[in-house]
Structures are given as C-alpha cells and as structure tokens.
Amino acid sequence: MGCFILPGGEAIATTILMKVLGRERAERLKLKWLNIMLWGGFIVLAVEHVWHGEVVPWPPFLTAMENPADIAPMLHEMALIGGSMSIVITMTWAVMVAIYNAISRKDEALREVKA
Numbered sequence: 001m002g003c004f005i006l007p008g009g010e011a012i013a014t015t016i017l018m019k020v021l022g023r024e025r026a027e028r029l030k031l032k033w034l035n036i037m038l039w040g041g042f043i044v045l046a047v048e049h050v051w052h053g054e055v056v057p058w059p060p061f062l063t064a065m066e067n068p069a070d071i072a073p074m075l076h077e078m079a080l081i082g083g084s085m086s087i088v089i090t091m092t093w094a095v096m097v098a099i100y101n102a103i104s105r106k107d108e109a110l111r112e113v114k115a
Contacts, residue, residue, distance in 0.1 A: 002074050002075075003078055003081035003085065004045035004049060006078060006082030007038050007085050007089060008038075008042040010038050010089075011035060011039045014031055014035045018032070018035060030093070030100065033093055033097070034089070037093060038089055
C-alpha cells in the first residue's frame with residue numbers, strides 16, 4: 001500500500017546529507033552506496049505498487065486512503081514493512097562498508113610490509 005514511502009524518505013534524507021557533508025566525507029562514508037540502494041528499492045517498489053493499482057495519478061494517490069477504514073492498516077504496513085526494509089537496507093550498507101574498510105586496511109598493511 002505505501003511501504004515504499006519510508007525507504008523513499010530515507011533516500012531523500014541521505015541525498016541531502018551527501019550535499020551537506022560534502023563530497024569527500026560522503027565518499028569516505030560510502031553514502032553513495034546507501035543512496036543507490038535506497039533509491040533503487042524505492043523505484044522498484046513504487047513501480048510495483050503502480051502496476052498493481054495501489055498508487056494512482058489522482059488524489060489521494062494511495063488507493064488505501066479512499067476508505068477511512070483502510071488508513072490504519074496502510075499506516076501499519078508502512079511502519080512495519082517500510083521500516084523493516086529501510087533497516088535491512090541500512091544494515092546491509094553498514095556491513096558492506098565494514099567489509100570494504102577491513103579489506104582496505106589489510107591491503108594497506110600488505111603494501112607496507114612489501115615496501
């Protein structure tokens with residue numbers, strides 16, 4: 001119903017954060033990786049929701065909002081599913097960055113030993 005909205009919000013936040021932090025700090029933190037993962041998930045889910053008729057081009061845009069009885073389950077889905085997806089994407093990014101940093105440190109140590 002609207003689970004793609006939370007990852008989309010996080011994608012907007014990370015895009016703004018990348019601009020605020022500046023290019024060097026954003027590259028050091030690998031925020032571009034997180035941004036790509038979030039925007040990709042948002043786009044795929046938005047297309048899927050449009051495909052299934054859950055999102056329409058006229059107000060209120062989310063079909064679940066047409067019936068007031070459907071708003072509570074929609075908000076629950078957004079919090080549960082969208083929140084879970086955002087957490088999993090962010091945790092996956094954190095693991096990727098940790099592995100990258102560990103490999104980079106090991107590679108630097110090997111270069112120092114050889115030199």
